[in-house]
Every structure is written in structure tokens, then in C-alpha cells.
Amino acid sequence: MKFKTLSKLGMALGLGFLLAACSSDEDSSKGSDAKEVNLAYVEWDTEIASTNVVGQVLEDLGYDVSLTPLDNGIMWEALSKGEADGMVAAWLPHTHASQYEKYKDDLDELGENLSGAKIGLVVPSYMKVNSIEDLTNEADHTITGIEPGAGITAATEKAQEEYDNLADWNLVTSSSGAMTTALSQAIDNKEDIIVTGWSPHWKFASYDLKYLEDPKGVYGGEETINTFVRKGLKEENPDVYSVLDNFHWTSDDLEEVMLEIMDGTDPKEAAKNWIKNNEATVAEWTKDIKK
Structure with a gap:
């Protein structure tokens, strides 16, 4: 999943401190x-x-x-x-x-x-759309995503380039937890929602969901x-x-x-x-x- 953060340098420096805290001696994890x-x-x-x-x-x-x-x-x-x-x-x-x-x-x-395993765009089964190509104005032209650095985020950005009908859509990035919260709220209210999804994942056991068909194969098999x-x-x-x-x-x-x-x-x-x-x-x- 494509690496993209607002501050790569800050994350890199943070990594050093985080990993140092996990090991008191560089050689202690070796041998x-x-x-x-x-x-x-x-x-x-x-x-x-x-x-x-x-x-x-x-x-x-x-x-x-x-x-x-x-x-x-x-x-x-x-x-x-x-x-x-x-x-x-x-x-x-x-x-x-x-x-x-x-x-x-x-x-x-x-x-x-x-x-x-699988990734793609996922919607509640009650939505009538079945293919990415068929999307028009569902969910107010919004795709609810996860972290900016996630591969499925990069794949969805590519889908916006490959599918002309998605060119002007808004991909909202946040976190996997925020995505599933938004999905749950939309389903409770029987509203349209399109999320970046993957399986295996507990949401498929909890909700009646479906992947949108991807005729251009952007999300792979x-x-x-x-x-x-x-x-x-x-x-x-x-x-x-x-x-x-x-x-x-x-x-x-x-x-x-x-x-x-x-x-x-x-x-x-x-x-x-x-x-x-x-x-x-x-x-x-x-x-x-x-x-």
C-alpha cells in the first residue's frame, strides 16, 4: 500500500525513537x-x-x-x-x-x-449499483477510505484516473476504524456509502455487503x-x-x-x-x- 505521509521525515525520526524504546540494546535481538x-x-x-x-x-x-x-x-x-x-x-x-x-x-x-484475500470498493447489498462503471452520484460522490499510506488508497486513486465517472469524486481518507464506524452508521440509517474494503474482515460477517465489480482490474484479483x-x-x-x-x-x-x-x-x-x-x-x- 503506497507510502505517503504529510511528514515522512517526522515519521522516520519517530521510528527511531519507537524502535529504540522496544529494545534496550541493538544486539539483544540477535544471536x-x-x-x-x-x-x-x-x-x-x-x-x-x-x-x-x-x-x-x-x-x-x-x-x-x-x-x-x-x-x-x-x-x-x-x-x-x-x-x-x-x-x-x-x-x-x-x-x-x-x-x-x-x-x-x-x-x-x-x-x-x-x-x-481481496481488496476493492465495497457497498451495502441494498444499494442497487453493482459495478464501479455504474457509479453516478451515489453517496454524494464520496468514497470513504482509510489511511493515506494504504495500498488500497493508492489503488482507489488509480481507479479515479482509470474510470472517467470517478474523476470528480472525493476520496476521504482517515483510518480503518473511522471507515467502519461510518459504514455502520450508514447501514443503520440505510444510506448510501462506498468504502475502500478488503477481506478477510469482520465487517463481512457483521453486515450484508458486496464488492463492486471492477471491469478494468484496477484492484487486481x-x-x-x-x-x-x-x-x-x-x-x-x-x-x-x-x-x-x-x-x-x-x-x-x-x-x-x-x-x-x-x-x-x-x-x-x-x-x-x-x-x-x-x-x-x-x-x-x-x-x-x-x-
Whole structure:
């Protein structure tokens, strides 16, 4: 998801302080006996859920785990510089294509951890429009989006260029939480709303929604969510590497955790609950632990 912030320099400086606070010694996260692990993530509902689950599994194995929320572009950059150990939040091949091309040579790619993901423009099923090409004046010519640095935001900006009928529309960026709040309020009032959406996501279990058809293919087809780690992690901390390498689950698993968080459970507690109820799956992730 395209990196764009009002102050890239400020975010970059902030990253240094944030990551420094997560580790008292640069070398403490390295070496075969390292017990500190820093997982980076973006504060999207999917990544909050998945990162908390993986982090809790590592914590249960005795690691001191830090979960560091970052802007999407900075997450990739931090991992490429070895300032974070891993992330399970890469949407490929379309959504994070630009970050992947920029940083892939400086990362170790561990493959997908979830298949069947998708992004696009989403509307309540009661709206009669079914295709992006058919949009006229719905929702007062407004698309309700998420963060400016998100890949789906960049894809929607491209859609405004590709679809002539969207050229004069207003893309409102805010946050994933603000987007889902606006969606909920619109549905309660049976009003038109068009949001930048992705799945898996709890909103599809909570509301009757549909993706608008994308005949120009701006949003791409099926995606996977992938895992990446910093260079050297395999040699320096093979057990952490193996857990991240083995991590794989389903959309139903992810949505179960997301729904519990959405209902008010603390993300860490929701992760613990899922782990308790899915011991066989977690055992597959940890089967190669040698210590």
C-alpha cells in the first residue's frame, strides 16, 4: 500500500525513537540465544489480529515480544534495515506491489500465511449499483477510505484516473476504524456509502455487503497475505524464524479473532483465546522448535 505521509521525515525520526524504546540494546535481538523479538505491523484489523496471535505464540515459548505499530511504508523500511524482526502483514501481489519491489532484495520472504484475500470498493447489498462503471452520484460522490499510506488508497486513486465517472469524486481518507464506524452508521440509517474494503474482515460477517465489480482490474484479483523477516534472522534466531515460516491459517480463523476484538475483547486476550481453542494448529507452527 503506497507510502505517503504529510511528514515522512517526522515519521522516520519517530521510528527511531519507537524502535529504540522496544529494545534496550541493538544486539539483544540477535544471536542464537536472543529472547527479544520485535514484530512490526500496521493498525488494520486484520494485522492487529494476526500479529497479536503470532506474538502470543512466541511469548508462550518464552520470548519477550514487542509489537510495534507503524505506517505501512515505514513497516517495510524498518524490516529491510533490520530494525524489526518480522511481519505477517504483506498483501501481494497487487496491494503492496510497490513496497515489495522496493524492499524485496533486503528481506527474507517466507511465503503466504493466508490465501483468498481481496481488496476493492465495497457497498451495502441494498444499494442497487453493482459495478464501479455504474457509479453516478451515489453517496454524494464520496468514497470513504482509510489511511493515506494504504495500498488500497493508492489503488482507489488509480481507479479515479482509470474510470472517467470517478474523476470528480472525493476520496476521504482517515483510518480503518473511522471507515467502519461510518459504514455502520450508514447501514443503520440505510444510506448510501462506498468504502475502500478488503477481506478477510469482520465487517463481512457483521453486515450484508458486496464488492463492486471492477471491469478494468484496477484492484487486481485474489491476493495472499505474506510473511517477511529481516535478513539474518534464520541464522541468529532459528526458532523464531521457524514459527514465522510455519505460520499459516484461514480466513475463518482470522475473522474469529477480529470479531472478538471488535466486540470489545483486548487483542492480546483474543489471541490467547484463539490459541487455547486451536492447539493443533499452533502445534504445527511450533513443531520445528529445537530448544
